[in-house]
Amino acid sequence: MSELVRFLREKVWLLGDTRWYARVDGVRGELVEVERLGYAQLDARARAVGAWLSGRTPPGARVLLMYPAGLEFLTVFLGCLYSGRIAVPAPLPDTDRRALQRAEGILRGAGVGLVLTDATHRPALGSWLAGLDPVARAGCVATDETVLPDPGSWSPAALEGAATAYVQYTSGSTREPRGVVVTHRNLLHNLLSIREKFLPEEILDELRHDPSQTGAGWLPHHHDMGLVGMLLSPLASYGNLVFSSPVAFVAHPLLWLQMISRYRALYTFAPDFGYDWLLRSLKDVPLTDLDPPLDLECLRYALSGAEPVRAGVLEAVARRLAPVGFRPDIWAPSYGLAEATLMVTGTPCGSGPTVGRFDREALEAGRAVPAADGSDLVGCGRPADADVRIVDAAASRPLEDGHVGEIWVRGDSVADGYLADAQATAEHFGAVTADGDGPFLRTGDLGFFQDGELYVTGRAKDLIIVNGRNLHPQDIEEIGAATDPATGPCAAFALPDAAGRERVVLVQEIRPRHLRGRTPAALAALIKERLANELRLAVDVVVVAPLSVPRTTSGKIQRARTRDELRAARLVPLHSDLHGPLETRP
Template sequence: MSELVRFLREKMWILGDTRWYARVDSVRGELVEVERLGYAQLDARARAVGAWLSDRTAPGAHVLLMYPAGLEFFTAFLGCLYAGRVAVPAPLPDTDRRALRRAEGIIRDAGVGLVLSDSAHRPALAAWLAGPAPAARAECVATDETVRAAPDTWSPVSLELSATAYIQYTSGSTSEPRGVVISHRNLLHNLLSIRRNLVTDEVLDELRHDPAPTGAGWLPHYHDMGLVGMLLSPLTSYGNLVFCSPVSYIAHPLLWLRMISRYRAFYTFAPNFGYDWLLRSLGTGRLTELDPELDLDCLRYAISGAEPVRADVLTAVARRLAPIGFRPDIWAPCYGLAEATLMVTGTPCGRGATVRRFDRDALEAGAAVPAPDGVELVACGGPAGVDVRIVDPATSQPLKDGHVGEIWVCGDSVAGGYLGNPQATAEHFAATTADGDGPCLRTGDLGFFLDGELYVTGRAKDLIIVNGRNIHPQDIERLSETTDPAAGPCAAFALPDASGREHIVLVQEIRPVHLDGRSPAALAGLIRRRLDRELRLAVRVVIVGPMSVPRTTSGKIQRTRTREQLRAAHLAPLHSDLPVTDLAQDRYRGPT
C-alpha cells in the first residue's frame, strides 16, 4: 500500500464516522444539508471504486473525473488513489465552446480512456464523447449507478512515493493550461505542511475539549486549493468539512456565513475575490436583519490565497463582519501554486496578517523600502516545509531580504513537471541558482522577503515596463476597481500604438446599476484622473459590459487573453480612449 494511502486510511480507521464531510445548499433562502458521509463511509465507498477500477483498468491508467460539487467526486478521487490509478480532476464542460475545447485538450493531453461522472451528467457527457471531437474514444461511466463492487474486495496496491497520484491542470491565467504531475510524496508532504500551519500548539490547546476542527468552504474541487486545501486537508487534521458548490455561493453569498455559523467552523478559506464578492453582496444593512442567528465567534483561521491578497479587502471584510464576531487577527494570507501541490508559504493560525507600506518608486526599482504613506502589501507568511528563494531572473543570483526578484521553490512539495512537456518542465522545474543550488521551481511570480515573511508583488509575465518603470498591473486594477461603485473587475496591460510605442491600457467592466445616469465615458474620466494622480500614469481606458473580461475556470482575470480579444475586436466597448489606428482597423468597432 502507498504510504500516502496508508496515512489517509489510518485516520479513517481510527476516527470512523465520528468525523464527517457534509455538502449543503440554499433552498428557498435556507441552509439545507444535502449529503453527509462519515470517514468510515467515505473509506468504504472509496474502496468500492478502487476495487472496480482495479478490475477494469490498467495500473497507472489516467482517469478523468468530471463531477458536480459533491462527495461522489471525492470518493472517486480517493478510489483512484486506492487503486493506483491517476486521477485527472476537471470541470464539467458546459455549452461554452472554449470550455469544451479545454476538456477535449485535457483528454488528449492526458491520454484519458475513461471518464467518471455521476448518473445525472453521464448521458450528456457520453453524447459529447461520442461526437466528432478527437476525444471521442473515451468511455464515460457513472460511479453512483455502475460501481457495485464490495469494499472488502479491494486489495491494497504497492506503490512508491514517487508514483503519480494525480494530474492537476493549471487554470491558464497566463498561458494555456498544463498538466502538473503530482506524486504521492508531493501530496503527503504538502498536506503535512498545511496541517502544521493550521494545528499549532495554541490551536491544540484551544481544541483540547473538542479536537475536531471544522472547515467551511465553497471552492471548486478541480482546482488545487479546492482539492488539497478544502477536501483533503481535513483528513490530516482529524477534522470535519462543510461545503457548498461555487455556483451556490455566488448565487447565495450569505450561505457561506451560515455554514460557518451553523456548523461552528474553526477555519475557512477563499481567494481574495471570494471575500470581495461577499463584501459587495452583503450591502450596507445590518447583518442581524439578514439572519439574526449569524455568529462567527467560532472562527479562528480565515485563509486568503490563490491570488494577490488585498489589504483593503481584509480590512473591509473584518469591519463589515465584526458585529457578528469576526476578528481581524484570524486572517491567514498564504501563497501557493499547483506546481508546488498547493501551499508554499503560510501564516500560522492565530498570528494574523502582516500589512506594511512600501515606497512605490522603490518597489518599481526592485527594492522594498518601508514608507508610512506608501503602497500597502500583505505578507503571505513564511515557508511551509519548503525552501523559498528570491532570485534575480536574469542572472539566477540569490537576492537578499528586501530585494524584489523571482520566487523560486525547492522541496518535496514541488511537482515533477508538466505532463508530456519536457521543454516546459526543464524551463520551470530544473532551475539552478548562480551558486549551484537546485533544482528549483521557477514560479514566474515576483516578490521579496522581509522579517521572515514573503510578499508577492506580481507576475513576471504581466509586468508592464513603460518609460523605464516596472508597473504591476494589479496596482492599476486595484485603484480602478475602487474608484467608483460602478467599476467592476478589470485587466491592465501594455499595448503598442500605430508607431510601435507602448501605452498602458485598462479594460474595465462596468456595473450599470451603479452608473446613476452617468455615461461610461464619465466613469473612464474618473478612473484616468485617479490613476494619473496616485500612480502618475497615463492610462487609456476601455469600458466594457459585465462579464466581458476573460477569466479562467477559477475566476482569475486573463490579462493576455483580454489583450488579444481587444486587438482582435472581440470585445464590444461601451467607451474607448484608444484611437482606431491602435487596433485592427478593418475589424474595430470603435469608441462610443
C-alpha cells in the first residue's frame, strides 16, 4: 500500500473508535446529531468499498463521487484511496443550466466510467446520465444500498507515492474549472505540513491523548479546503470532527456556533465570506440569552483562508462573539490553493493574526510601504514546508520583500498538473525564473512578503488597470458591500464602452427590505460617493436583486462571469449607471 494509506490506517490501529466523525443538522433551531462513525467503523466500510471497487473497476480507474454532505462520501473517498482507484469529487448538479454543463464537463474531461452516489440521488443522476450522448454515459451506483464485500476481503493495492490519489476540480472563480491531479505523496505531505507546522506540540499531545478534542466545520466536501482541511486533517491529527452541510449552515448560521459550543471544539475553519455571512446573520441574535447558552472559550484556532482575508471581518467577528468567549488571538489566516493540494502558508496556533497598514498609492504601484493611514492587509502566515517566491511575472525575476508580484510555489505538496491539459500544465506548473531556478507553480495570485509573512493582494486575472492605476477588485467590493445595511455582495471589474475606453463597473446586490423607502438609484449614488472619497475612483454602479451575482459552487464571486452576464444582458438591473451600448469583445 502507499505511504499515505499506511499513514491513515495507522491512526485507525492506534485509536480505533475512540475518535469519531459526526454530522449534525439544525431541526427547528436545535442541533441534532444525524450520523456518527468511529475511526475503526469508517475504516471497515472504506475497506469494503475498496474491495468492491477492486472487483468492479480496473486499477487507476477514475470514479466520479457525487454525494450530499455526509459520512458516505468520506468512506467511499477512502475506499478509492485504499483500492488505487482515482476519486473525482464533484457537487451534485441541480437544475441550473451551468451546473449541469459543469457536471457534464467533469464527466467527459475526467474520462469517468462510473458514478457513485447515494440512494436518494441515484434516480435523478441515472436519468441525467441516460440523457447524455453515449460517449459521456457512465454507470451509476448507490453505494449505501449496494451489498458490499466483507472488509476482510480487501487487499492493499501496490501503489507508489507518485500514483494519483484523486482529481480535484477547481472552483472556476476566474476561468473554467480544471482537474488538478493530486498524488498520494502530495496529499500525505500537505496533511503532515498542516499538522506539524501549525499545531504546537502541546496541542498535538492533547489530540493524541484526549479523545474529546474536536474540530467543527461546514465546508463543501468537493472542494480542497473541505476535503483536505476539514475531512482528512482530523484523521491525520488524531482528532474528532463534527460537521454540517453548507446548505444547513447558510440556512441556519447559528448552527456553526452551536457545534463549537456543544462539542467543545478546539478549532474551526472557513473562508472569509463564511465568517462575514455569520456576522451578518447574527445582527439581531441575542447571543448571551440563548438556551442552551453559547460558550466559545474552548476555541483555540480559527482558520480563515481560500480567499482574501479581510481585517475588518476578523475584527468585527471577534467583537461580536467576544461576549460568548471568542478571543481575537485565535485567528489563523492562511493561503492555499488546489494546485498545491491545499495549504501553502499559514499561521501557527496561538500566534494570532498579523495586520499591516500600507500606503494605498504605493500598493497600486507595486510596492508595500507601511503607512499610518492606508489599506489594512492581513498576513497569511509563513510557508508550510514549501518554497514560496514573489516574482515579476513579465520578466520571471524574483522580487525582494515589499514588492508586489505573482506568488510562485515549489514543494512536495504541488500537484502533478492539470488532467488531460498538457499546455496548461506546462504554463502553470513549469515556471522557471530568469536565473534558471524551477520548476515552480504559477498561482496566478498576487502578493508580497514582509518580515517573513505572506500578504495576498488579489488575483492577477482580476486586476483592474485603469488610468495607470492597478486596482484590486476586492478593495472596491469591500466598500460597496459595507456602504449600507441594504448593500450585499458585489463584483467589480473593468469594462470598455463602445469607444473602447475602460470604465470600472460595480454590480451590486441589494437587500430590498433594508431600503427603507429609498430607491436603488439613491443607494447607487451613496456607493459612488464613498468610492470617490475613499479610493478617488469613479465607478458605474449596476444595482441588482439578491443572488444575482454569479458564484462558484463554493460561494466565491465570479467576476468574469458577472461581466459576461452583464454584456449579454442576462442580468436584470434595478438601476444602472451604464448608458449606451457596451463593447462586446472578450
